[in-house]
Amino acid sequence: MMLAIEMQNLHKRFGDLHTVQGVSLTAPVGEILSLLGPNGAGKSTIISMLSGLLAPTEGDALVMGHSINREPEAAKACLGVVPQDIALYPDLSARENLLFWGKMYGLRGTVLQRRVDEVLEIIDLADRQKGCVEKFSGGMKRRVNIGAALLHKPQVIIMDEPTVGIDPQSRRHILDNVKELNCQGMTVLYTTHYMEEAAELSDHIAIMDHGQVIACGTHDELIQLVGEQTRIDLTLNVDAERVLTAWQQVEGVSRASAQDGLVTVLVDDSNRVLPRLFEAATIAGARITGVDIREPNLEAVFLHLTGRALRD
Amino acid sequence: MKLFDIALKDMLRSFRSLFAVGMMVAAPLLITGLIYLAFGGISGEQRDMSVIQVGLINADAPSPDISFNLGQTLVEMFTDASVVDWLNVRVYPDVAGARAALDRQEIGIAVIIPAGLSAAALSGEPSPDTMVLILHDPTLTLGPQVVGGMVMSLLDGVTGGRIAIEVIQERHAARGLAFAPTQIPALIGQYQTWYTDFQRATFHHPTQAALRLVAPGVDETAAPMSQILGTTMAGQMIFFAFYTAAYSMTSILREQEEGTLARLFTTPTDRTVILGGKFLAVILTVILQGAALMLFAGLTFGIHWGRTDSALLALVAQVVATAGLGVLLIALVKHSRQAGPVLGGGLTVLGMLGGLFTVGIQGMPAFLDVAALFTPHGWVLKGWRLALAGQAPNELLLPFFIAVAIGAAMFALGAILFRRRFA
Numbered sequence: 069m070m071l072a073i074e075m076q077n078l079h080k081r082f083g084d085l086h087t088v089q090g091v092s093l094t095a096p097v098g099e100i101l102s103l104l105g106p107n108g109a110g111k112s113t114i115i116s117m118l119s120g121l122l123a124p125t126e127g128d129a130l131v132m133g134h135s136i137n138r139e140p141e142a143a144k145a146c147l148g149v150v151p152q153d154i155a156l157y158p159d160l161s162a163r164e165n166l167l168f169w170g171k172m173y174g175l176r177g178t179v180l181q182r183r184v185d186e187v188l189e190i191i192d193l194a195d196r197q198k199g200c201v202e203k204f205s206g207g208m209k210r211r212v213n214i215g216a217a218l219l220h221k222p223q224v225i226i227m228d229e230p231t232v233g234i235d236p237q238s239r240r241h242i243l244d245n246v247k248e249l250n251c252q253g254m255t256v257l258y259t260t261h262y263m264e265e266a267a268e269l270s271d272h273i274a275i276m277d278h279g280q281v282i283a284c285g286t287h288d289e290l291i292q293l294v295g296e297q298t299r300i301d302l303t304l305n306v307d308a309e310r311v312l313t314a315w316q317q318v319e320g321v322s323r324a325s326a327q328d329g330l331v332t333v334l335v336d337d338s339n340r341v342l343p344r345l346f347e348a349a350t351i352a353g354a355r356i357t358g359v360d361i362r363e364p365n366l367e368a369v370f371l372h373l374t375g376r377a378l379r380d
Numbered sequence: 381m382k383l384f385d386i387a388l389k390d391m392l393r394s395f396r397s398l399f400a401v402g403m404m405v406a407a408p409l410l411i412t413g414l415i416y417l418a419f420g421g422i423s424g425e426q427r428d429m430s431v432i433q434v435g436l437i438n439a440d441a442p443s444p445d446i447s448f449n450l451g452q453t454l455v456e457m458f459t460d461a462s463v464v465d466w467l468n469v470r471v472y473p474d475v476a477g478a479r480a481a482l483d484r485q486e487i488g489i490a491v492i493i494p495a496g497l498s499a500a501a502l503s504g505e506p507s508p509d510t511m512v513l514i515l516h517d518p519t520l521t522l523g524p525q526v527v528g529g530m531v532m533s534l535l536d537g538v539t540g541g542r543i544a545i546e547v548i549q550e551r552h553a554a555r556g557l558a559f560a561p562t563q564i565p566a567l568i569g570q571y572q573t574w575y576t577d578f579q580r581a582t583f584h585h586p587t588q589a590a591l592r593l594v595a596p597g598v599d600e601t602a603a604p605m606s607q608i609l610g611t612t613m614a615g616q617m618i619f620f621a622f623y624t625a626a627y628s629m630t631s632i633l634r635e636q637e638e639g640t641l642a643r644l645f646t647t648p649t650d651r652t653v654i655l656g657g658k659f660l661a662v663i664l665t666v667i668l669q670g671a672a673l674m675l676f677a678g679l680t681f682g683i684h685w686g687r688t689d690s691a692l693l694a695l696v697a698q699v700v701a702t703a704g705l706g707v708l709l710i711a712l713v714k715h716s717r718q719a720g721p722v723l724g725g726g727l728t729v730l731g732m733l734g735g736l737f738t739v740g741i742q743g744m745p746a747f748l749d750v751a752a753l754f755t756p757h758g759w760v761l762k763g764w765r766l767a768l769a770g771q772a773p774n775e776l777l778l779p780f781f782i783a784v785a786i787g788a789a790m791f792a793l794g795a796i797l798f799r800r801r802f803a
Contacts, residue, residue: 119646141648149646155639159393171385172647216643 072097072132072224072255073118079126080113080279087113089279090127095257095272097223100250102266103259104366105276106376111259112152113279115228118257119149132223145173148222152229154209155216158202162193162212165201166219173220183219190245191215207238214245224255231265243269263366275370282373291364294372297322298338299365302331302345303358314348321345325375334368382649386657390631391665404624404669408616409676415612415740416681432523434458434469435478435487442498448568450498450538453576454512457534458491482515489527490515501538502568537578541571608740610684613677614764615736617670618757621698622731624669625706626723628662632798633716645802655798659791662706666699686767693776694763697783701756704787705730707794711801734758739765756790759783 073095080088088110095101103111116122118129120140129136134143156165166184175183188194191211196204201212210230217225227246231239246269250256260266266273267287274284283290304311308326315324315333320341323334335341338361349356362368370376394400436458440451458469470487472478478490492513500510512531516524545567552559632655635641644654674691677683685691709726713719731737734757738744752758762779 121642121645141650144646145648147646149643151639151643151646153639155643157389157393157640158638159396160389164392168385168389169643169647172382172644172649174648176381 070097071095071130072099073101073257074130075114075118075127076129077127078114078117078124078129080110080117080122081125087279088117088124091276091279091281092127093274093281093284095224095255097255098250098253099271100246100256100258100269102270102273103257103276104261104263104266104273104370106261109276110279111276112228115149115226115257115259118143119147119226120144145220146223148217148220148225150214150217150225150227150230152232154213156201156209156212159200161198161200162204162215163188163197165212166215169216170219175220180219183221187215187218190218190248192241205235205238207234207241210234210238210242211245214242218249222254224257225249226257228259229261230258231260231262263370267366273366275366275373277370277374283369287366290366290369294334294364294368295322295336297334297336297364297368297372299362299368299371300333300335300338300342300345301358301360301362302333302356303329304331304349304354305357306354311349311352311354314352315345318344318348323372323375325371327376332371334372383653383657383660386644386654387660387664390628390658390661391668393631394628394661394665400624400627403620403627404665405672405676408613408620408673409680411616412609412613412677412681416609431465432467432489432526433487434467434527435481435490436469436471436493437473437475437478437490438471438493439495440493440497441495448498448502448572450501450534451493453572454491454493454531454534457530457576479515482517485517488517488520488523491527491531501535502542502564504539504542534575537575541568541575544571609677609681610768611739611765613673613681613683614768615739615761617673617677618698618702618734618760618764619727619731619736620673621666621669621702622705622727622757623723625662625666625702626709626719626727627706628665629658629706629710630713630716630719630723631661632658633710633713633719637716641802651799651802655795655802659703659707659795662703663699666702666706667695670695670698684768686770687772689773690767690771690776693773693780694760694767697763697776697780697787698760700787700791701760701783702787704790704794705756707798708790709794711794711797730755731757735761756783756786759786 071094073093075091075093078088078091079086091110091114093101103109103114105111113122117124118131118136120136120143124137128138131143132146134146136143157168160168163184166187167180170180170184185194188197191214193208193211193215196208201209204212214227214230217227230246231242234242243265246256246258250269256269258266258269270287272284272286273290274281275290276282283293308329308331312324312326312331315321315331318341320335320337321333322336325332333341333345342359342361346356394404436455438451438455440449442449442451455469455471457463458467470481472481472490475490475492478487478492481487482490492515494510494512496510497512500506512535514524514528514531516527545564548567549559632641635644641654645651674683674685674695678685709722710719713722733748733751734755735744735748735752736757738748739761752761759779759782763776763783766776766779
């Protein structure tokens with residue numbers, strides 16, 4: 069099995085801050101690997117190291133067999149990088165932007181022109197190609213941002229939270245693009261803190277926290293980590309701390325935590341446990357004002373592994 | 381190739397910015413244009429305003445038996461072909477007519493040649509009635525001085541002739557030779573002819589003149605207005621060239637903030653090439669700006685930039701110095717918000733010290749001349765002054781080498797700082 073990305077014990081320190089702590093991950097050719105974790109988990113630092121923006125403090129990574137330490141230019145040539153923030157020239161048109169970025173990947177002449185035409189079709193902006201990017205909506209800018217990374221038909225594409233802050237329609241468009249690119253054989257390394265995106269897109273998901281990979285596997289494998297547990301979010305008319313201890317003692321509850329007045333409880337069988345939670349709340353003098361039952365998902369996995377919600 | 385791609389992209393962005401183009405080309409031309417207009421520099425109007433309007437009344441009618449007619453000589457001097465470009469003479473039959481024309485401002489100056497002027501000049505015994513009278517519009521200053529100078533010069537010549545004849549008479553008497561008074565008119569005639577030629581050559585044909593007035597650093601072939609505008613334009617061009625270079629270099633800060641610099645670093649493009657492309661954009665922009673300003677200023681204001689090779693040398697010095705300072709200044713700045721005060725304040729102060737805003741002002745304090753030597757602006761301006769004065773390239777070598785050395789040193793330092801920042 070040919071590996072598109074192979075991270076080997078990557079470390080990154082900024083002074084005393086150890087933002088990436090020995091990450092080793094692999095992504096076979098043609099796979100979508102997602103890095104899932106809250107802000108500050110180290111996802112973007114890993115991306116920066118792979119794309120040549122930062123040098124690892126320790127360790128190495130291979131991109132299509134090229135070491136980012138020893139052959140950075142060769143590694144970069146295999147990569148298309150979609151930065152988290154829009155990185156385009158606002159006063160140039162969409163086409164001018166794509167032409168420039170194509171040249172930076174060594175494309176010239178008719179090959180470049182043809183490829184720009186193709187990419188404009190892929191990102192569905194052929195009819196707006198002469199428009200100045202600064203006049204585009206956020207979603208359109210995101211699409212050009214992605215298009216600029218596709219011009220040289222990279223073997224590996226790195227997408228750093230490409231759907232942050234955009235409307236649902238553009239988000240849907242981008243996710244479909246990612247799937248389409250993957251179908252064409254591109255390996256995708258995708259970072260997100262939206263578990264739904266990771267779940268929808270990924271062959272493998274690496275969950276990160278505090279610079280470390282705390283779990284890695286397929287979606288189903290990760291769900292298995294929390295068993296078949298269901299997550300119940302409850303809101304109360306009193307301080308959550310009043311019932312938290314009582315709920316942690318209820319039979320069938322594997323974990324209960326409170327944050328911002330919301331109590332999250334992991335249970336084996338919601339039908340059986342929920343009446344007991346109501347009963348315990350009544351005894352504690354509290355009234356449950358809201359209930360949200362969620363089937364096992366990646367957020368539950370993160371909660372299970374870290375004791376914190378992914379959104380935090 | 382990528383080097384040029386990056387440079388061209390930066391230039392495209394610069395030239396698309398109305399603000400940038402305004403500061404590069406429009407502002408220096410506008411400031412020079414305002415000075416041009418302030419000095420009456422509209423085609424046609426400029427010539428009308430500089431022509432001295434003179435009215436002449438010649439009442440001198442000497443005896444026909446002597447061939448000396450000073451009144452007529454004065455009239456001929458004022459109507460000589462060599463002065464008609466800047467002196468327009470109308471002859472009036474009497475003083476009242478000339479005064480009326482003066483009141484109506486048809487003329488600015490009236491020269492009244494009294495009866496008996498020639499006789500008084502010959503006798504050497506002038507009286508108030510035989511003095512040339514000059515009346516003029518009280519708002520005029522330069523014209524009356526010029527006309528007065530011309531009259532005074534001629535009368536000095538006549539006095540000189542009379543003295544010469546007295547000396548001849550004394551020498552003849554001392555040697556016991558006879559000197560017939562009938563010889564005097566012929567001698568005066570000869571002297572008058574010689575003196576008229578001398579005057580004409582002195583004031584109107586500099587190449588044949590016995591006297592040449594030379595102002596160092598001024599092209600003698602250029603018109604005075606053109607000289608003033610030339611140095612003013614050079615000062616403005618230098619100031620805005622420094623601004624343009626620094627502004628162009630801020631593209632690296634903007635790219636850093638826009639995220640495109642980081643994205644560039646993720647492409648298979650060496651960082652040296654990326655920085656080199658940015659530097660190249662600065663250099664090409666300043667060259668284009670200089671060439672455009674020289675062309676426009678030449679076409680619009682008639683500025684003659686001196687010899688082509690000297691102007692080229694001055695331009696190269698300007699490009700290297702401006703690019704060097706631009707790269708260094710921006711290398712010291714963290715983000716584009718800081719760049720505004722640095723460009724606005726720093727470059728203005730340096731420009732003032734370099735003498736860019738006082739190029740046309742005489743008698744500036746000496747310490748400012750010394751201060752200018754410590755700025756690249758001052759050396760670039762020195763080069764342009766010499767080029768504008770029509771000096772050969774070898775005369776520009778000192779300011780050229782110093783400006784280039786300062787520019788190259790700053791460029792190298794700025795490049796090192798940038799490399800450290802983005803390594």
